[in-house]
Amino acid sequence: xxxxxxxxxxxxxxxxxxxxxxxxxxxxxxxxxxxxxxxxxxxxxxxxxxxxxxxxxxxxxxxxxxxxxxxxxxxxxxxxxxxxxxxxxxxxxxxxxxxxxxxxxxxxxxxxxxxxxxxxxxxxxxxxxxxxxxxxxxxxxxxxxxxxxxxxxxxxxxxxxxxxxxxxxxxxxxxxxxxxxxxxxxxxxxxxxxxxxxxxxxxx
Ligand code: GRF
Numbered sequence: 001x002x003x004x005x006x007x008x009x010x011x012x013x014x015x016x017x018x019x020x021x022x023x024x025x026x027x028x029x030x031x032x033x034x035x036x037x038x039x040x041x042x043x044x045x046x047x048x049x050x051x052x053x054x055x056x057x058x059x060x061x062x063x064x065x066x067x068x069x070x071x072x073x074x075x076x077x078x079x080x081x082x083x084x085x086x087x088x089x090x091x092x093x094x095x096x097x098x099x100x101x102x103x104x105x106x107x108x109x110x111x112x113x114x115x116x117x118x119x120x121x122x123x124x125x126x127x128x129x130x131x132x133x134x135x136x137x138x139x140x141x142x143x144x145x146x147x148x149x150x151x152x153x154x155x156x157x158x159x160x161x162x163x164x165x166x167x168x169x170x171x172x173x174x175x176x177x178x179x180x181x182x183x184x185x186x187x188x189x190x191x192x193x194x195x196x197x198x199x200x201x202x203x204x
């Protein structure tokens with residue numbers, strides 16, 4: 001069983017998709033391919049309700065409580081390690097699913113490549129926090145989703161999976177983002193499943 005921790009900042013619909021797929025209470029732990037074992041956030045994210053509903057422990061580590069990003073990252077890393085991430089011989093995976101923070105280098109060095117992110121654009125196009133807005137502003141006719149390994153850059157790590165989404169004439173940022181998320185959720189779920197099943201090898 002692959003133990004997974006998910007990091008969020010927002011509504012957590014990707015988290016919910018992962019919980020719905022992998023944390024079926026009717027399936028015993030011994031039969032499960034993947035379990036979400038913890039959820040972390042940088043804020044009181046609305047999506048934390050999904051962790052509570054699924055009975056998964058959740059924690060908040062606020063950057064504002066620390067002197068700098070590295071210190072925040074160390075406390076976040078310690079919280080994940082308390083939930084078994086990267087502490088023993090068995091592989092674990094940390095999934096950033098709408099965490100709206102750049103993870104500091106020390107944190108990335110600790111967990112990468114078993115640290116992945118989902119991003120609402122076809123990287124390397126439109127990295128950063130406003131990927132959907134930037135695609136619209138550029139007049140792009142298509143965009144999409146990328147699931148990638150997190151490295152020390154901003155949305156620059158090795159691409160694992162991508163899916164395309166056509167941009168419809170006149171659609172708003174919210175409308176386009178919602179359509180992207182409909183593609184994003186199953187792509188993220190399938191990427192985690194493929195990693196757990198050994199079908200997708202993470203680059204060293
Ligand atoms: C996703 O589109 C993710 O790629 C982006 O923020 C969105 C989070 O959505 N960074 P949700 O919180 O999973 O609903």
